[in-house]
Amino acid sequence: xxxxxxxxxxxxxxxxxxxxxxxxxxxxxxxxxxxxxxxxxxxxxxxxxxxxxxxxxxxxxxxxxxxxxxxxxxxxxxxxxxxxxxxxxxxxxxxxxxxxxxxxxxxxxxxxxxxxxxxxxxxxxxxxxxxxxxxxxxxxxxxxxxxxxxxxxxxxxxxxxxxxxxxxxxxxxxxxxxxxxxxxxxxxxxxxxxxxxxxxxxxxxxxxxxxxxxxxxxxxxxxxxxxxxxxxxxxxxxxxxxxxxxxxxxxxxxxxxxxxxxxxxxxxxxxxxxxxxxxxxxxxxxxxxxxxxxxxxxxxxxxxxxxxxxxxxxxxxxxxxxxxxxxxxxxxxxxxxxxxxxxxxxxxxxxxxxxxxxxxxxxxxxxxxxxxxxxxxxxxxxxxxxxxxxxxxxxxxxxxxxxxx
Numbered sequence: 001x002x003x004x005x006x007x008x009x010x011x012x013x014x015x016x017x018x019x020x021x022x023x024x025x026x027x028x029x030x031x032x033x034x035x036x037x038x039x040x041x042x043x044x045x046x047x048x049x050x051x052x053x054x055x056x057x058x059x060x061x062x063x064x065x066x067x068x069x070x071x072x073x074x075x076x077x078x079x080x081x082x083x084x085x086x087x088x089x090x091x092x093x094x095x096x097x098x099x100x101x102x103x104x105x106x107x108x109x110x111x112x113x114x115x116x117x118x119x120x121x122x123x124x125x126x127x128x129x130x131x132x133x134x135x136x137x138x139x140x141x142x143x144x145x146x147x148x149x150x151x152x153x154x155x156x157x158x159x160x161x162x163x164x165x166x167x168x169x170x171x172x173x174x175x176x177x178x179x180x181x182x183x184x185x186x187x188x189x190x191x192x193x194x195x196x197x198x199x200x201x202x203x204x205x206x207x208x209x210x211x212x213x214x215x216x217x218x219x220x221x222x223x224x225x226x227x228x229x230x231x232x233x234x235x236x237x238x239x240x241x242x243x244x245x246x247x248x249x250x251x252x253x254x255x256x257x258x259x260x261x262x263x264x265x266x267x268x269x270x271x272x273x274x275x276x277x278x279x280x281x282x283x284x285x286x287x288x289x290x291x292x293x294x295x296x297x298x299x300x301x302x303x304x305x306x307x308x309x310x311x312x313x314x315x316x317x318x319x320x321x322x323x324x325x326x327x328x329x330x331x332x333x334x335x336x337x338x339x340x341x342x343x344x345x346x347x348x349x350x351x352x353x354x355x356x357x358x359x360x361x362x363x364x365x366x367x368x369x370x371x372x373x374x375x376x377x378x379x380x381x382x383x384x385x386x387x388x389x390x391x392x393x394x395x396x397x398x399x400x401x402x403x404x405x
Contacts, residue, residue, distance in 0.1 A: 009078045015058050016085050023054055024089045024096065028367070031092055041222045042174040042214070051096035052129055062127060064099045064262060070111055070127055076258070076320035080265050084313070087269020089367075090374060091223060094266065098127070102135045102171050105259040106182055109199075109251055113243040118201060122180050132178040136167040136202075136229060137252060145387050147252055148193040152185035152231070154200055156238065161187075161200050163208075163234040169381075174214050174225030179204060183231060184248045197248030201240040208234035218373035257328035260335050260382045264316050264342035267378060270371050271309050271349040277366060278302065278353035285356075292356060301352045312338070312345040333395045336388035343378035344385075350375060 005013060027047050034045035055061055063082050065071020086093035094100035103126055110123040125131045142149040152165025165185050172178050180203055187198040202209065214225035243251050279302060282293040292298045319338045322331035350372045354361030362369050379385050
């Protein structure tokens with residue numbers, strides 16, 4: 001088993017690390033100040049355009065797309081260490097490289113299931129970073145961890161679909177650059193539970209689309225926001241159907257596989273950023289006559305953090321390798337495993353880093369509090385821990401029921 005990076009990945013990795021040190025980290029304070037000065041938490045700060053221009057000039061663009069027609073042509077295993085690096089500045093770096101959710105997942109399914117017309121209208125500007133998009137699946141009235149519960153309706157009337165639904169946690173919709181939503185709803189309520197739903201492309205300026213509110217996370221309401229959206233008698237052409245009628249559930253699962261692993265890769269990067277800050281704080285902060293780093297309890301927290309990060313990284317890399325070799329379905333259990341493990345490790349390390357920073361750790365003087373608020377959502381987003389644990393347990397128990405060991 002060879003853990004070395006390929007020459008291609010090593011070159012991209014060196015380039016990206018240099019970009020992070022020279023441009024991303026210095027831009028974090030500028031980004032925050034430009035947003036504050038605007039008075040709008042969803043303001044798109046001009047510094048992002050500078051970062052995107054620099055990233056493109058370095059060839060650090062659309063790295064997540066495995067198809068060379070659309071992106072860098074990297075495998076999941078090759079992309080993993082690069083996505084991890086962007087996770088060290090999760091609010092800026094992924095978007096600077098045009099590798100930010102939810103656009104990444106939306107681009108992937110447009111590339112796989114979209115028509116030529118849909119790709120021209122929406123995929124091309126997304127790949128160019130000219131617009132943003134959102135994904136409207138989750139609903140406030142049902143337990144959306146089971147996507148077969150979705151109640152929003154998509155009814156065909158002649159050459160149009162009429163959408164009536166209330167969605168929430170449609171991330172990114174508060175951004176003025178968000179132009180298109182992929183909406184999942186029921187087209188045939190009498191079909192099999194996994195064939196009832198379909199997906200349609202809905203321009204956000206279509207009559208009947210209303211952003212009801214944004215949903216702050218632990219008080220943070222920034223970036224593109226997380227929106228509750230009402231779709232009331234919204235009419236779109238039948239040509240806006242993504243894939244086939246009844247394929248919505250399957251497309252959602254196809255979208256969530258890569259999305260989950262990308263989140264986990266970035267979670268490892270967030271843990272590494274927290275670990276770095278924790279170690280530096282421990283070496284420079286003095287309490288009871290000696291640096292925190294000489295306190296046994298602090299050394300234990302540092303050691304445990306390093307062990308947990310390495311364990312999670314190896315599990316993520318295994319899942320990425322399986323996705324490349326046996327496909328998303330073949331890697332289903334391992335994807336569920338990392339979806340539980342990586343956010344848990346990230347939050348453990350963040351919590352220790354916050355503790356070692358003391359009161360400063362919960363302030364905005366350090367990125368730890370914001371990272372924790374963002375990171376905590378990953379134990380719920382794209383399937384809560386309990387659903388993924390159920391997937392793992394069922395597979396494991398099946399081996400015994402079948403007489404295996």
